[in-house]
Amino acid sequence: MPQRRPLGTVRNRRFTSDLHPGRSLFGQVIGWIDIEKDQGQEDRMLTLHYAPDNASLIVRLVLEELTQPFDTVLIDRAAQEQAGEAYRRLNPRGLIPVLETPDGPIFETAAILLWLSEAFGKMAPQPGAPDRAAFLSWLFYLSNGLHADMRMLFYGQNYVGVGSDAQTSLARQTHARIDGHLALFDECAGAGHEWFSAEQPSIIDYYLATCLRWLALYPKQGHAWFDIDRTPALRRLAERMEQRPATLRAAKAEGLGKTPFSAPRYAEPESGSAT
Template sequence: MDKPYRLHYAPDNASLIIRLALEEMQQPYETVLVDRAARAHHSPAYLALNPNGLVPVLETPQGAIFETGAILLWLTEQHGQLAPAPGHAERGDFLKWLFFVSNTLHPALRMLFYPDAYAGADPVAQSALTTHMRGETARHLQKLDDLAGQGRSWFSADSPCVLDFYVACALRWIALYPQKGVAQLAVSNWPRLEAMVARLETCAAVRAGIDAEGLGPRPFTAPDYPNPPEGSPI
């Protein structure tokens, strides 16, 4: 590797969260496209990096890391940025919400986007699942909107932290990628989160990341399908 990090990405996939964190940290990285249309995430080479066949993977000098939350946590510890440091009084608070987003919100989105993987081929079962998960997702986002109003230094503050990037991407995806028939969940439902992502999309580092994936002028407040220079989101 010419640079310390290599991000295996597909446009507008969970790798975007890692890209935004690397940009904000000003860490040099190279990218390798995972060609979703060609199912490259199921290739033997990719499975050797992530046996779960999911995007992203970050190759580091300490080896390949998968799982978005794990990569974010590792990066914040390596570089002492974008989160309260280990030992900081707010570390526990930060960790519980990071894990809430990665363990609860993110799987809820996956059930909205890939109901067949969770409910099987029956369209009635899929529809019941997506209806339920839409409600769950809205409740999770309401909790995060409440959190954004509590003046934490590590979420929705003046300068972005990793949790901001994770939640901003989740808000974007729920507007674009649920299965047909699932009513849209618009960011305007959560005014504090909407204000946070409006601030984010004007940050220079964030713009560099979103421009690299062709995500358009207002990727979080008025999301539209991407026009990436390479690859596809699905």
């Protein structure tokens, strides 16, 4: 069961040691003083603010792959809790996810993933590695290109208002742009990089697999245009990623079923709602 507690209680923890540049955050002894700690509660360093099947899912998947224990705080989307004052203290933009860390709260999915990959020294080429530059380019393209365009599909009214002609036109143009992004990612997935669609999963793999899931499901009245079979390398990625034990654990936690990336169904979580 997800844990619920008032937003921001981890702010009451105080970090007591300096981080050493160039060393993995979790490879060293770090000290926390818990000022307010529930009795019997484990002292965890990471807290994910989430709603089922929201962008927080990508962070959950990566935390599971890293086998890192974390706390969760369920955001009540039906009550627009993410837009409230308390949540905006963690993410001024009022969007899910936020990950609370020893370095403070982080928002924006790609920023969180990058922070995790550096903190644990895994799931991405590390600073100084020869393929770091290419990896960063594709991570930012995923976040700032594909994911940003997907938000236009899912939240069209925020971009062109509620008029149906404007929404239809926006959707048509956005489909074409997303198809273009996916074609480029498909080619990149088949190019033999170690940081994308390789044997060991990367943060890009989980981020993209989750985008494929959402494209197949959302918006509820307008997803028929999408066909994963137009991008065979991405289909293979989706099928491979859903076999990972990390995906099975995340799928169980958020009620995603057995094929959450290649043939998804709507989430049936025990608590909370996706929208």
